[in-house]
Amino acid sequence: MEEITIKDIARMCGVGVSTVSRAINNHPDISPETKEMILSVIKENSYIPNNSARNLKRTDAKSIAVLVKGMTNPFFSAMIKVMEAEIKKKHYSLVLHRVEMNEDEVDVALELIKEKRLRGIIFLGGYFSHSEEKLKMLHVPFILSTVGCPPGNMSRELYSSVSVDDAKESGRIVQYLIDQGHRDIAILAAETEDASIGRLRLEGYMQTLEKNGIPLRDELICSMNPDIEFYSLENGYEVTKDLLRRGVRCSAIFAISDLLAIGACRAILESGKRIPQDYAVAGFDGIEMGRYYTPSVTTVRQPVEKLAEGTVSLLFEIINGGTAHQHLVYESEFLERESTKAR
Secondary structure, three states, rough: OOOOOOHHHHHOOOOHHHEEEEEEOOOOOOOOHHHHHHHHHHHOOOOOOOOHHHOOHHHHHOEEEEEEEOOHHHHHHHHHHHHHHHHOOOOOOOEEEOOOOOOHHHHHHHHHHHHOEEEEEEEEEEEEOOOOHHHOOOOEEEEOOOOOOOOOOOOOOOOOOEEHHHHHHHHHHHHHHOOOOOOOEEEOOOOOOOOOHHHHHOOOOOOOOHHOOOOOHHHHHEOOOOOOOOOHHHHHHHHHHHHHHHHOOOOOOEEOOHHHHHHHHHHHOOOOOOOOOOOOOEEOOHHHHHOOOOOOOOOEEOHHHHHHHHHHHHHHHHHHHOOOOOEEOOOOEEEEOOOOOOO
């Protein structure tokens, strides 16, 4: 479940944040009934006010926070399940907190450290683009898990990471499509200013086209709609509808996530076209939904279990002072399915 904030308590109680604050601080300017109701909701939801958390001894900390960008992504849901099991084996608890796409994950982490007794932090999803000065404000060990970090953005000695090689795996899919006879390959990509895995997967696409002597066509680079949740079924659907409406010449679509790919499939089928006869479609991640969709989606499966277990294991090694920072890279598994075929 997501981390409860004072705003959430206020919304549940149907009162303002200031009223919740008065109840917490035993302020006289609040009715006994309202105060009792608010404190009851606080207790039921295990909410720890900032001022209470500051008085707790850090030496008693037994919690690991997982900060997630992209909470609705089934890929992350599978990782969180494994992480929670691994953290429980260490007799620690998991604090799960959603980070919105427009939020600064370090600022969120710093605020969470004030409220919870944390021994470690896992940043899951999204991207990292912060100064070394800001990172040094995090006095709790942390890991970047599946998080894109642009080369040269910050010293690799300041953090640890666990991921796949997103550019390499993206290039692997594009090369597969080229080998099947496709030269006009569209990509459902992140926005151009994206500094995350989206950028890395786009780079893999561009590098593979260049390696094969295929000119890069700007009209085939279809950025996600910023007004729709990123990496979602709806975004893939709407962006592909626009691609088809524009009549851009292409025979294959590579989506940088399986959810985008499934949304693209829906748009293609609604247009009266066939998959893979008219358009081949390939995704990235290997979520279960892609296996059971019709047609099943060709993709690369990220090793969920290894990524999650490796993240937790490495974090506890750092917490226990047994290792320097490391950057673990795992191989993905290529899955050829019904959404692609040779031309």
